[in-house]
Every structure is written in structure tokens, then in C-alpha cells.
Amino acid sequence: MKYDIKKFNDGQVTAKITEGGNLDLKIRGNSYQDLFTIAAVKEAWDAENAMHKNAVATLTILCLIGQRSDRRFHKAESFDLKVIANFINSMKFDKVSILHPHSPISLALIANSEMISHFQFVEKTFKVLGNPVLVSPDAGAYKTTHEIAEKLQADLVPSNKVRVNGAPEISIQGDVKGKECLIVDDLADGGRTFKFLAEALKSQGATKVFLYVTHAQFNYGFEELKESIDHVYCTNSFKDITDEFVTQYSVI
Numbered sequence: 619m620k621y622d623i624k625k626f627n628d629g630q631v632t633a634k635i636t637e638g639g640n641l642d643l644k645i646r647g648n649s650y651q652d653l654f655t656i657a658a659v660k661e662a663w664d665a666e667n668a669m670h671k672n673a674v675a676t677l678t679i680l681c682l683i684g685q686r687s688d689r690r691f692h693k694a695e696s697f698d699l700k701v702i703a704n705f706i707n708s709m710k711f712d713k714v715s716i717l718h719p720h721s722p723i724s725l726a727l728i729a730n731s732e733m734i735s736h737f738q739f740v741e742k743t744f745k746v747l748g749n750p751v752l753v754s755p756d757a758g759a760y761k762t763t764h765e766i767a768e769k770l771q772a773d774l775v776p777s778n779k780v781r782v783n784g785a786p787e788i789s790i791q792g793d794v795k796g797k798e799c800l801i802v803d804d805l806a807d808g809g810r811t812f813k814f815l816a817e818a819l820k821s822q823g824a825t826k827v828f829l830y831v832t833h834a835q836f837n838y839g840f841e842e843l844k845e846s847i848d849h850v851y852c853t854n855s856f857k858d859i860t861d862e863f864v865t866q867y868s869v870i
């Protein structure tokens with residue numbers, strides 16, 4: 619299957635199928651624009667395939683927009699992940715694969731969805747660093763990082779984070795004295811979670827602190843992270859980063 623995308627001067631996006639077959643789309647999915655673009659492709663493909671019911675349409679989303687908004691935070695505010703999931707569901711893909719979603723709610727809300735694990739990227743990082751202690755930064759990350767630690771036969775130090783007026787407060791449940799640590803989490807936004815955690819780990823004797831995040835957004839606070847984190851490992855699911863401080867695994 620092949621298609622063309624055209625953008626009109628007013629911003630409208632239109633798609634044209636130029637070769638038939640199964641539809642296999644892969645997008646960052648970190649913008650509404652990305653979602654509307656594939657909606658145009660899917661609509662055109664559906665029209666072309668109306669007579670070929672055996673053709674299959676799959677979608678891979680690398681960094682789902684709104685994945686953190688997995689609940690209605692306050693009364694009278696929108697539940698944004700639900701809005702996004704409803705839109706994706708309206709496209710009726712046969713399968714939607716999502717790379718390391720923030721929480722299982724994404725998978726619960728999006729029909730025919732499955733998670734693409736971040737295991738391979740953590741494994742690569744773990745091997746490059748040579749057996750660091752894995753650190754899970756909060757309750758949300760604990761379950762998946764625990765599973766990864768078991769597979770890698772790595773030591774795991776859980777820590778917990780509560781946000782007080784938006785600022786993370788950290789507690790560490792384990793001994794990191796004289797050890798190299800690899801924090802494993804799904805995404806970095808402003809990086810404050812990791813800055814505070816790295817400072818806490820180093821104050822408890824960790825010799826080096828590395829960070830793995832699947833979705834390296836770094837919308838702000840990037841330079842500040844260099845003061846407490848020794849190196850960042852991530853995918854390019856959200857954006858490409860060129861910086862000596864960062865090693866990126868390419869997924870798109």
C-alpha cells in the first residue's frame with residue numbers, strides 16, 4: 619500500500635491511495651496533526667477497500683499524545699485521553715500497537731490495542747552500562763521495571779514520588795552506596811522527577827546516575843538535567859535530539 623499526502627494552503631490535509639494492499643501505518647502520534655493525517659489515509663483506504671474485506675489495517679503509535687491525561691483530573695475538565703482514544707477508535711483499525719504507554723488506561727480505551735514493550739531498549743542500555751542497579755521512580759513505573767529487572771536479573775531499587783504543588787518529593791527504598799544507577803521510566807517532560815531523584819541517589823552514595831526514558835520530550839529543563847544525570851538513553855519516539863548527553867535508539 620502506498621499513499622500521498624497533500625496539504626492545502628489553509629492547512630487542510632488530504633490523502634490519496636496510490637497503490638493497494640494492506641494498510642500498515644507508523645506515526646509518532648504526538649500531535650493532533652499526526653492523528654488527522656492518518657484519519658485521512660484510513661478514510662481513503664476504506665473507500666478503496668470497500669470491496670476487499672480481507673485487507674488489514676494496522677496502526678503503530680510511537681508516542682501517543684495525551685497519554686498522561688488518563689483520568690479526569692478535576693471536575694468540569696475534559697478527559698483528554700478519552701477524547702483522543704474515541705477519535706482513534708472511530709478510524710476502526712484492526713490493530714493499534716502503542717510503544718510503552720504511560721499507563722494501561724491507553725490500552726483499555728483504545729480498541730484492538732496492544733503494547734510494544736520498551737524492554738529491548740532498556741536491555742541495550744543495561745548491557746552498555748554493565749549491570750547498573752535499576753531504579754523505578756514512582757509507583758506507576760514499578761510494575762514494568764520490576765518485570766524488566768527480573769528478565770535481566772538486575773537489582774531493582776524502588777523509589778516513590780509524590781508531587782507537592784507540582785514539585786516531586788522523593789523517597790528511595792534501597793541501598794545505592796557505591797553503585798551505578800539506571801533510572802527507568804516512560805517519559806521525561808520537564809525532567810524534574812529525574813533531577814530530584816538523581817540528586818537523592820547521589821546524596822545516598824550512588825557513583826553515577828543514568829536515565830532511560832522511552833519518550834524523551836524534554837519540553838523544558840533539559841540543560842538543568844546535565845547537573846545531576848550522567849547520560850540519557852531514549853528512543854526518538856517524540857523527537858530527534860542531537861546532543862552528546864543523549865543516546866537515542868531510532869524507532870522512526
Ligand SMILES: O=P(O)(O)OC[C@H]1O[C@H](OP(=O)(O)OP(=O)(O)O)[C@H](O)[C@@H]1O
Binds near residue numbers: 686803806807809
Ligand atoms: O519530566 P517530568 O516533568 O518530571 O515528568 C516525568 C514524570 O511524569 C510522568 O508521571 P506523572 O507524574 O504524570 O504520573 P502520574 O500518572 O502518577 O500522575 C512520567 O511517568 C514521569 O514519571
